[in-house]
Amino acid sequence: MSDPALNDFAAxxxxxxxxxxxxxxxxxxxxYNQHAIPFCCDTRHAIPTAYLLEWEYLRAQTDLWHLWxxxxxxxxxxxxxxxxxxxxxxxxxxxxxxxxxxxxxTCRAFPFFPYLNLKGDILGLSxxxxxxxxxxxxxxxxxxxxxxxxxxIATYDALFQAYPAEKEAFRYHSSLMRRVFSRRxxxxxxxxxxxxxxxxxxxxxxxxxxxxxxxxxxxxYQVASRLPFPDExxxxxxxxHSTPTIQPVANTHDC
Numbered sequence: 001m002s003d004p005a006l007n008d009f010a011a012x013x014x015x016x017x018x019x020x021x022x023x024x025x026x027x028x029x030x031x032y033n034q035h036a037i038p039f040c041c042d043t044r045h046a047i048p049t050a051y052l053l054e055w056e057y058l059r060a061q062t063d064l065w066h067l068w069x070x071x072x073x074x075x076x077x078x079x080x081x082x083x084x085x086x087x088x089x090x091x092x093x094x095x096x097x098x099x100x101x102x103x104x105x106t107c108r109a110f111p112f113f114p115y116l117n118l119k120g121d122i123l124g125l126s127x128x129x130x131x132x133x134x135x136x137x138x139x140x141x142x143x144x145x146x147x148x149x150x151x152x153i154a155t156y157d158a159l160f161q162a163y164p165a166e167k168e169a170f171r172y173h174s175s176l177m178r179r180v181f182s183r184r185x186x187x188x189x190x191x192x193x194x195x196x197x198x199x200x201x202x203x204x205x206x207x208x209x210x211x212x213x214x215x216x217x218x219x220x221y222q223v224a225s226r227l228p229f230p231d232e233x234x235x236x237x238x239x240x241h242s243t244p245t246i247q248p249v250a251n252t253h254d255c
Contacts, residue, residue: 009053009054009057009058010057010061012105012155012158013101013102013103013108015151015154015155015158016105016108016151016152016154016155017100017101017108017151018145018147018148018151019145019148020137020143020144020145020148021137021140021143021144021145021148022143022145023143025038025136025137025140025143026038026040026041026095028136028140029134029135029136032134032219032220033045033134037094037095038095039131039134039135040107040110040111040135041092041094041095041098043068043091045131045134046110046131047068047079047089047090047091048068048089048090048091048092048104048106048107048110049083049084049087049088049089049090049104049106050065050087050088050090050104050105050106051086051087051105052086052087052088054104054105055088055090058090058102058104061102062099062102063093064092064093064097064098064099064102065090065091065092065102065104066090066091066092067088067089067090067091068089068090068091084169090104105155109152110128111127111128111131111135111137111138112125112126112127112128112152112191113125113126113127113128113170113173113174114152114153114156114170115170115174115177115188115190115200116167116170116171116174117174117205118175118205120167120171122153122156122157122160122193123190123192123193123200123207124149124153124190124191124192124193124194124198125149125152125153125190125191126174126177126188126189126190126191127189129177129180129181132218132219133218133219133220134219136221138218139216139217139218139219139221139222139225140217140221141189141191141197141212141215142212142213142215144191146195149191149193149195153193156170177202178200178202178203178205179202181202182202182203186202187199187200187201187202187208188200188201188202189215190207191212192207196209196212197209197210197211197212197214197215198210
């Protein structure tokens with residue numbers, strides 16, 4: 001990733017700073033994590049990556065980040081082997097020490113990635129489906145801010161123009177999602193760049209518009225949505241456990 005247009009990460013970050021939702025979604029998911037940490041900020045569930053130039057920028061600007069390392073060398077080696085070329089695994093000092101203007105691109109994008117059709121056009125954004133059981137936003141897509149959606153699309157449009165290989169990585173990941181969802185006989189959820197919500201048929205790419213509130217909920221959020229009283233929600237909290245996976249700029253591994 002050596003294009004000069006992407007060397008100014010301060011400008012790139014400034015153009016992609018809107019929060020996903022008006023509320024703090026981390027407060028919604030953390031009660032379901034046994035460590036009481038938002039899942040996206042817990043490297044026991046998701047490990048961020050950074051582009052090499054992005055990592056150099058962050059190192060020069062802040063002490064927030066360091067290279068991620070597992071307690072066991074074997075686990076560190078395993079996940080580094082899965083890390084996309086030109087990226088490194090990173091970890092921050094923790095969500096209570098977050099410096100929002102120095103969040104990595106993966107932090108800003110998570111749990112979403114740009115969804116591309118067969119022609120390679122960005123249709124909008126979909127999500128990393130392996131986090132359906134943990135991420136509150138995935139179960140509440142109606143809470144995604146239109147300003148966030150707009151900045152997300154603009155950021156990845158600029159990224160793809162400057163770095164075509166990155167576009168191909170997400171094109172592959174979109175095709176992977178089609179294969180996975182086809183096997184599961186599921187439609188792909190899409191927040192279209194035109195501002196509407198759609199279901200995509202993974203077999204033929206056909207788009208079907210639907211109310212954004214019609215998307216399903218998952219895991220504890222599905223159960224909680226059916227409970228009428230807040231104290232019932234508190235009573236049913238059952239912390240989720242997981243082995244860590246990479247929170248990628250582009251994840252090219254089947255799930």
